[in-house]
Amino acid sequence: MQPDTETPSPITLGLKGSMTAHALLQVPADADEPAATRALATLLAEDGESLRHTPCILAFPERTELPDWLPDWVERLRQEQLVPFAVQCEQAADRARVHALGLADMPVPEPSFRKPRAAPRASAEQPGQAPLVIRQQVRSGQQVYARNQDLVVLASVSAGAEVMADGHIHVYGELRGRALAGVSGNAAARIWCQSLQAELVAVAGLYLLPEQLPEQRQRVEIHLQDDQLQISGQ
């Protein structure tokens, strides 16, 4: 970012963040100045047109500090009509050297080959993820699945309907169909409903059928404890 023009005072300058395209010029760790200069000549011979007048960031990956030939190298780039504007570095001393050259310092990005992300976990362990909210009655034959999140049904779930979630399930109407919480194996998932008239309730694959449901069926909570489905109510 740089000021566009120098303008007389009553005008305020627009200051906005922006994402712009730039080149990243990487110098291998084992290159000394002559080797880097030869490589630059090769690069310019191949693709000089697209590189000249293009803003670029210099990077010296896998070095403990920036090479002492950095000022000469920056000057050489400018002679070749490249436009270096920043250098990737982390050390305070390196940053000071970069600033002395009139360049910005940029943080070294994390390696791109990150560890594969852990498998998505159910929202019961992931606070902050918005639940899937269903406002209409879930009708017979319909199926609702809240993947990696909780499910909130503000109406009833009809007989013959099926609601599933990787996280918890809340039913604010009558639960007459099937409800399966923690379907990806989250044993901490729970089911809450105002009125339990379900055809089947399950948490993490363990299920109960209507004849196994208790007499108490108003405002109940269903959860797993010691591999047993527990149903508690008020």
Next chain:
Amino acid sequence: MDRFNRFNSGETTLTRIIVVTSGKGGVGKTTTSAALSMGLARAGHKTVVIDFDIGLRNLDIIMDCERRVVFDFVNVIQGDARLNQALIRDKRCELLSILPASQTRDKEALTREGVQAILEELSQDHEYIICDSPAGIEGGAMMAMYFADEAIVVTNPEVSSVRDSDRIIGLLQSKSRRAENNEPPIREHLLVTRYDPERVGRGDMLSIEDVEEILASPLIGVIPESESVLRASNQGIPVILDEDSRAGQAYVDVVARLTGEERPLRFTELERKGILQRMFGG
């Protein structure tokens, strides 16, 4: 009354396309289609009733016009006849027309484009288009509901019928043209038929309240169980024309509610017969 841009043609229309559907068979869809279309026409609204039950046509029998069927719905879709040639004008009410189903084809003969073209043409000069859906949730039933603005969901007060109606309401909300185009949803009306307060009192039948609670849809009427329905069907007289029958009177109420009147429910309470009623019949 609905006023919206139908079929993306840029024209607004006042025609209401109403599907009579249920999922389950034998609950009274065709009886209802016949009664409501006749009632609407007699109330002064130009109405056409379409039999979508291709291969099992019944509506023409209930409307007493089976001997006048020359061309049918499928002939029109396939271009073998013009719509005017297939429409049968009712002899009792000139504002009512019937588009009969084909008895010899199957439901695959209906194409969405063909049905749309016919509904567009009928929309130009009819106030009400009543689509009599076949039972089930296959192609014919889906075609009958696809272009509808409103739906009358016919339900008997028993568990399997209520469950099938619930399924149909779910399909109305997800598989119709309105749902696919993100337009306002089909307005559904619940019609409970074959209601018998005495059997409800004995616990043999679901009550109106039970049905309403399970389906959570607005009720447009309750038709009492009545022998006059079967008699009317066999004679080819829509039961709404039988002014002595309670079922006929209940259908008159439904027509009034469809056209915006408010009427209290009748025939839903167990009534003690008075001495005059005992002498002269109920």
